[in-house]
Amino acid sequence: MPLTHVLLPNPTALISPSSTSTADALPSPTQGPTSWFNTVLNMVSKDPIRLTYLSTLVSQKTSVPIASAQQILQTGNYVLRVKLGTPGQLMYMVMDTSSDSAWAPCSGCTGCSDSVFSPVNSTSYQSLDCTTPRCIQVRGQSCSSTVGPCLFNQTYGGDSSISASLIQDSLTLGHDVVLGYVFGCINAISGKSIPPQGLVGLGRGPMSLFSQTGPLYKGIFSYCLPSFKSYYFSGSLRLGPLAQPKSIRTTPLLQNPHRPSLYYVNLTGISVAKKLVPAPPELLAFNPTTGAGTVIDSGTVISRFVQPVYEALRDAFRSKLNGTISSLGAFDTCFDTRYEEPPVVTLHFEGLDMVLPAENTLIHSSAQPLACLAMAPAPSNVNSVLNVIANLQQQNHRILFDLVNSRVGIARELCN
Numbered sequence: 001m002p003l004t005h006v007l008l009p010n011p012t013a014l015i016s017p018s019s020t021s022t023a024d025a026l027p028s029p030t031q032g033p034t035s036w037f038n039t040v041l042n043m044v045s046k047d048p049i050r051l052t053y054l055s056t057l058v059s060q061k062t063s064v065p066i067a068s069a070q071q072i073l074q075t076g077n078y079v080l081r082v083k084l085g086t087p088g089q090l091m092y093m094v095m096d097t098s099s100d101s102a103w104a105p106c107s108g109c110t111g112c113s114d115s116v117f118s119p120v121n122s123t124s125y126q127s128l129d130c131t132t133p134r135c136i137q138v139r140g141q142s143c144s145s146t147v148g149p150c151l152f153n154q155t156y157g158g159d160s161s162i163s164a165s166l167i168q169d170s171l172t173l174g175h176d177v178v179l180g181y182v183f184g185c186i187n188a189i190s191g192k193s194i195p196p197q198g199l200v201g202l203g204r205g206p207m208s209l210f211s212q213t214g215p216l217y218k219g220i221f222s223y224c225l226p227s228f229k230s231y232y233f234s235g236s237l238r239l240g241p242l243a244q245p246k247s248i249r250t251t252p253l254l255q256n257p258h259r260p261s262l263y264y265v266n267l268t269g270i271s272v273a274k275k276l277v278p279a280p281p282e283l284l285a286f287n288p289t290t291g292a293g294t295v296i297d298s299g300t301v302i303s304r305f306v307q308p309v310y311e312a313l314r315d316a317f318r319s320k321l322n323g324t325i326s327s328l329g330a331f332d333t334c335f336d337t338r339y340e341e342p343p344v345v346t347l348h349f350e351g352l353d354m355v356l357p358a359e360n361t362l363i364h365s366s367a368q369p370l371a372c373l374a375m376a377p378a379p380s381n382v383n384s385v386l387n388v389i390a391n392l393q394q395q396n397h398r399i400l401f402d403l404v405n406s407r408v409g410i411a412r413e414l415c416n
């Protein structure tokens with residue numbers, strides 16, 4: 001039986017113990033099956049910018065800015081169905097495990113789409129000024145004095161930016177109402193990567209949902225992303241320990257001071273058809289000095305591996321195909337599905353193996369009997385020694401993040 005819990009903003013104590021709260025809501029693009037392949041191709045074309053962007057999420061001192069001028073399509077890949085304000089206004093906000101911020105387009109926003117949050121229609125809305133401690137934590141804030149609204153500018157996705165005012169209002173997540181959730185009310189956007197109805201950051205920084213809800217969810221959450229092709233809000237973000245699987249295989253969650261917001265895991269190897277791909281171990285290794293390693297991300301479309309690792313993986317995959325190999329868009333290993341039996345790819349993490357189902361390995365053309373290996377090399381710039389386990393590879397799995405015990409659980413779960 002679902003209970004409604006009223007949650008006070010951090011750091012205030014809770015009225016009631018946290019319970020399961022689900023925003024039973026992880027959708028996928030809303031276009032029909034015929035355009036899906038093109039949609040993914042388009043989304044994949046923006047991955048390199050995101051990868052570059054992730055690699056810039058370094059702590060202040062060691063930030064290496066990288067510019068990219070690549071034109072990309074907008075949108076995040078999975079959104080949460082949530083409500084903002086009182087009474088709640090329905091919003092489909094992108095779930096981003098690599099972001100600390102939260103923001104939503106507000107009425108009057110320049111450059112935003114139609115679905116905006118209307119603060120004047122919410123009885124619980126409050127604007128925040130420069131004196132609020134939260135304002136100091138906001139990246140890109142520009143308070144020069146202690147008076148006036150807390151305004152900030154932020155870049156996102158490598159090529160876009162928002163201009164926003166810091167506000168607070170209720171955020172409804174499933175049956176939980178988080179009072180005084182602090183987020184940016186977007187006044188203007190530029191670029192094409194801004195999620196049209198905003199973003200909920202599930203990263204590890206001070207503005208993220210978990211920092212704002214304090215001990216509420218006890219540092220534990222998990223999600224299941226339904227198939228890319230699914231039309232339904234059938235996936236789930238589960239918050240707090242009670243909502244989680246009783247037993248699940250786990251691998252250590254690592255924290256990298258170089259990119260403190262990201263969820264690092266220890267990828268120790270990759271197999272194709274049960275045979276370990278010969279990849280230099282140092283290219284997979286976690287390195288807190290350089291920021292190298294492997295992250296799990298809910299905002300990148302297809303997994304990326306540093307070039308030599310990708311090439312070794314791809315060559316092993318190709319060696320199991322006997323027909324003609326072609327390329328299509330970003331994908332360099334495509335084959336005729338009528339004549340081939342593609343090999344199984346397994347990701348080896350310390351303490352657990354993730355055997356990828358065909359759906360999580362391949363992307364199928366809607367126009368011809370063609371499938372492609374849905375992985376790619378990481379962009380070749382010096383700063384992106386980062387392997388990313390992305391959405392397509394995570395479909396129909398429960399991915400559990402336990403920040404208290406520093407572990408990540410992964411298990412097959414159908415949530416289409």
Ligand SMILES: *[C@@H]1O[C@H](CO)[C@@H](O)[C@H](O)[C@H]1NC(C)=O
Binds near residue numbers: 107118120121
């Ligand atoms: C507030 O709600 C009313 C009634 O639903 C609506 O007509 C109006 O457009 C809303 N205001 C804004 C700024 O969205």
Ligand SMILES: *[C@@H]1O[C@H](CO)[C@@H](O)[C@H](O)[C@H]1NC(C)=O
Binds near residue numbers: 142151163
């Ligand atoms: C945000 O950027 C705009 C346009 O560059 C600028 O006019 C504005 O002053 C900036 N605001 C803040 C808070 O930095």
Ligand SMILES: *[C@@H]1O[C@H](CO)[C@@H](O)[C@H](O)[C@H]1NC(C)=O
Binds near residue numbers: 324
């Ligand atoms: C590839 O091998 C499979 C069996 O391993 C066979 O059925 C298929 O005909 C072969 N395809 C080509 C193009 O040779």
Ligand SMILES: *[C@@H]1O[C@H](CO)[C@@H](O)[C@H](O)[C@H]1NC(C)=O
Binds near residue numbers: 266268286
């Ligand atoms: C990753 O796992 C390997 C194999 O278990 C282990 O030797 C290595 O120390 C681990 N790396 C980290 C950073 O925990």
